[in-house]
Amino acid sequence: MARRRDATRSDGKAWIFLSWTSLFLILAMMGVLGLLICVNSFRALWPNRIEQVTLADGSVFLGFPVNADLSPEGLSRLQYKVANRELNSGADFRWVYARDIVSAARPPGAVLVNRAENGDFLGLPGPGADGSFEKPEQLRARLRSYRERWNAGAEPLRRKLASLGEDWQRVHLSALKAQYAMERAAAAPAKEESAKRLRAERERESAVKAESETLMGEFNRIKNDFSRETAVFATAEGETVVLPLSSIVDASWPNAMTVMERAGAFAVNVWRLLTHYPREANTEGGIYPALFGTVMLVFLMAVSAFPLGVAAGIYLREYAHDGILSRTARVAVNNLAGVPSIVYGIFGLGFFIYGMGGAIDDLIYPERVAAGINTYGGGGIIWSALTLGLLTLPVVIVATEEALATVPSEIRQGSLALGATRFQTLWRVILPMASPGILTGFILAMARAAGEVAPLMLTGAVKSAHNLPLDGNWPFVHLERKFMHLGFHIYDMGFQSPNVEASKPLVYLTALVLLILVFALNFSAITLRKRMRDKYAMKGF
Amino acid sequence: MRNEDHADGPIASAAGLNFFYGEKQALVDINLDIARGLATALIGPSGCGKSTFLRCLNRMNDLVDGSRVEGTLTLDGEDINAPGVDVIDLRRRVGMVFQKPNPFPKSIYENVVYGLRIAGVRGRAELDAACEHSLRRSALWDEVKDRLRESAMGLSGGQHQRLCIARAVAVKPEIILMDEPCSALDPRSTVKIEDLISELKGDYTIVIVTHNMQQAARVSDRTAFFYEGKLMEEGETKKLFTTPVRKETEDYLTGRFG
Incomplete structure (x- = not known):
């Protein structure tokens, strides 16, 4: 017996060492990854000497x-x-x-x-x-x-052209609708009516087109004038190179910069990264649309998944009788959390896009379906958000259930004994007390979803989408639009790019931005939990 | 619902009351009258059914899956287990204080007026008055009047329990049930609660479950002794403690088991 005790004692020390080593290894790997991304991102933004x-x-x-x-x-x-x-x-x-x-x-x-x-x-x-x-x-x-001069003289025209393009798109679609109605109309008066509408739409269409062509001509003339201004450089070998000013985004002389100037240039580079559109197949420029798409996606996902998940968790914990059905539901929910995300993507594609989106298109836009145009029946940010929402649901449900379970039963009984209904007890006492746990679980799930890529590739993330899902054109929110996403952007630049080497710095930068986004979400979860805990602390229990 | 014919009779009375947790019978043929305006102590060894009986009075046992009640239990002559009785209304008339102080993680003020708020009382003045009245009744007003908006969690254990009493008093119940209200408290807090019970009885009928026989002797007018789910003996506290009729009562009172 004595020998055995000794053996466990020395084993204990070995275990402590092993667990310490595991922790150290994990921290070291995370540190190396973070350092790699940070150093390379810094090098990409800091003006280097030529x-x-x-x-x-x-x-x-x-x-x-x-x-x-x-x-x-x-x-x-x-x-x-x-x-x-x-x-x-x-x-x-x-x-x-x-x-x-x-x-x-x-x-x-x-x-x-x-x-x-x-x-x-x-x-x-x-x-x-x-x-x-x-x-x-x-x-x-x-x-x-x-x-x-460009911003004063040419930019308004360019914007006008862009908005005319949108107008044309709209008029074109309504012409399509009128034509479809005319072809389908059975009775002569209805046919006549549709034909009249179609003629009106066609007239509007050609009016927009004519206006757009006139403007285009003017714009091209102005652009031509602008492109005559050039700057002259030379290569190291002495060959003269003439660049039109219109092609120059920015010129800098890093070898002559002071440290302060470099810091300024660094800040400008950060700003450009976050606010500019990508150029040249994503190898140059910024990541603004991807950042915007990710934030909007996470927001939509939160709006769709949070109420649903919390409600389901509340039902399972507070109302469902502990029978076969609720136990099966619980097991199913727990297993859902382990389903690979690509499977969710396939489900999203099949159920949301082909099923729901297709049904919406058939119902509202039969003329577009006939013309082979997808509206909701193709990938879009709303379908991606719902797919991601589905992916986070199990985590939200489990977090809600566990948070509710931590509320002491004395508190429940105290409320009920005062003549409160179960709903009043839930709403006024239990939910506030469970909210830190629910919110923490939810924000962590959100952070995970923000970095998820696989399901998005099937449900609407694309390598380039210059029209954001939220813009100044009616109806402002375009949930059916495809979008760009930071995670997919990393994949695209790193592995699908025509010039992988050139886009490498941007891959690091995009990874850093995504990491910061996820960290910010986690940090807000921690802060929120602390504030809620202070408010609903259960001292004495 | 209140029946004036019963104004002088017992406020609550059980007749042939049986109670089951699933297959297990917890109360066997209880016949007991709770005297109006007095403090009644329920004593007995652990598992004797005294808490179960207490919880029958405001139907808190409804929350236990598979529980079942037989016989009649009346409040002011009305059967509280009859179909159509509003359990919410019953619980407003029969308040309860638990063994473990269970204030809500809200402000002191919100704790006290909770019962009124859920009953739909909105008037600011009414709530303020009820809050002050209840806190005065539970001897807590002077200690907390300057920090009503602060979290109730900052109070001590004894203050927690008095806050829970204030919370029960605020909805103006007819009966206040107390389930070993001092078992989690230190002696000084216990004295305060006992004083409070003496203070409250008269205006309220009090039914208190206690393990502490000195406490039962100090605070109650009548005492009921439960043993193995049965009511052994009931009577005036003084009489029951000095000249118990049943042998089990005497054994329990003299500490032969417990």
Whole structure:
């Protein structure tokens, strides 16, 4: 007996060590992941210095050093982002052996130009027509004035065109409806009526089209005028490159920046990331639509799943008799929490999109169905939100049940003994007391759903959606629209991109934004729980 | 529902009352009158059915699945188990204080007026007056009058129990049931509650379950002794404690079992 006790004692120590090690490993892995994402995100946003590299064969190029490793032969080599895609036969990056590098300088005049197309441009000041070189301040002033003039002269026109496009879409659809009604009408007067409407719609359609074409012509003329303004640069080899100002998103001279200027540029980069639309197949630009789509998706999901889940949890715990049925329901709910999310996606596609969406389309938009146009019968943010809501339901139900179970039965009886009905007891005493637990469970479920991707790929997330599901066009909320999502964006940029290497920094940044979003949700859960606990604390129990 | 013919008779009376938890019979043929305006103590060893009887009086046993009641139990001459009796109304007439103080996690004020609020009383003045009256009746007013809006959870255990009494008093019941109200309290708080019971009886009929025979002797006018689900003996407290008729009563009172 004594020996046995000794054995357990030493085992105990080993167990403590093992559990400590497990915890440490987990924390270390999380730390490494977080650090990796943060460091790479920082590097992507912080203005790096441009190096001018001269190689042994006499060639010169400009680039940002981004990576270093050993070649299979054991030679040290460096990767540079050289940009200037159209001049380098499509490649943004270049590997060079360290031994080939003769010198690496940082010319203060080196310029980084973010372009609307073809990615970044790296260069040096180029000679103008009269042989003079434009100073950075001059170019910056010119860019600013160009942008002001564009915003005053061309931007309103562009907006008008965009809204005309929406108008045309609407008129086109109502013409389609009139035509459908005419073809289906059996009686002559009804046919006549529909035909009249169709003619009116067609007239409106062509009026909108004509107006749009006139405007387009004017817009193109103005655009043409604007595109005549150019800036001249040179490549490291001395080749002159002329860029129209319209193609320049931003020009900066990172080698000449002070620390403060870099910090400012960093802040601007953060702002651009969060507010700009993606460009060039998501490899450049910002992630605004994806961020917006994710937040709106989570909001819609919360609105749909919370009341349903809480109500179901309340019924199971407070009202359902403890019979076969309620026990089966409970087991089913618990098992639902373990169903792979892609299965929910398939269910969403089959039930929500094809089933409910299809039925809505058949009912309200038969003319669009006949023309092969999906409205609700295709992927949309509402269907994604409902699918995600379904995915979080089990967690919400279980959290609600458990939170209700923690309310002491004395409290229930105290309320009932004062002549309260069960509903009054539930509503006035039990639910407030259970609310911290319910909310915590719900927000954690929400955080999980915010990072979920698989079901969204089937139910409405797309790689590019420039029309947000919430905008200034009637009826403002477009729940049937496809949307962009941070998680899907990561997948798309990282694995579906035509230029994976160029989009790498954005993958890290998107991951960071998604992580921050999820952390913010978790943090708000903790804060909320603390506040609720303070309010409904059960001291003395 | 109140029957004036019974103004002088017992406020509640059980006749041939049997009570079952599923198959198990907890009360056997109880015949007991609860005297109006007096404090009646229910004593007996654990599991003797005294708490069950108490909970029959406001039908809290309804909450237990599979419970069943036979015989009659009347309040002011009305059978409280008759179909059509509103249990909500019954519980307003028969208040209850529990063994473990169970204030709601709300403010002191909200705790006291809870019963009135759920009964649909909305008038600010009425609620304020009821709150002050109830807290005065339960000897808590002076201690809490400056912090009515604060959480009731900040009070001590003894104050919790007096708050629960105030909460029961606020709905103006005819009977207040007390299920071992002092068993979770320290001696000083117990004294206060006992004083309070003496204070309240007369205006309210009080039925108190207690394990503490000194307490029963101190606060009650009449005492009923329960043993193994049966009512053994009932009578004036003084008489029952000094000259018990049944041998079981004497054994219990002298501490031979318990």
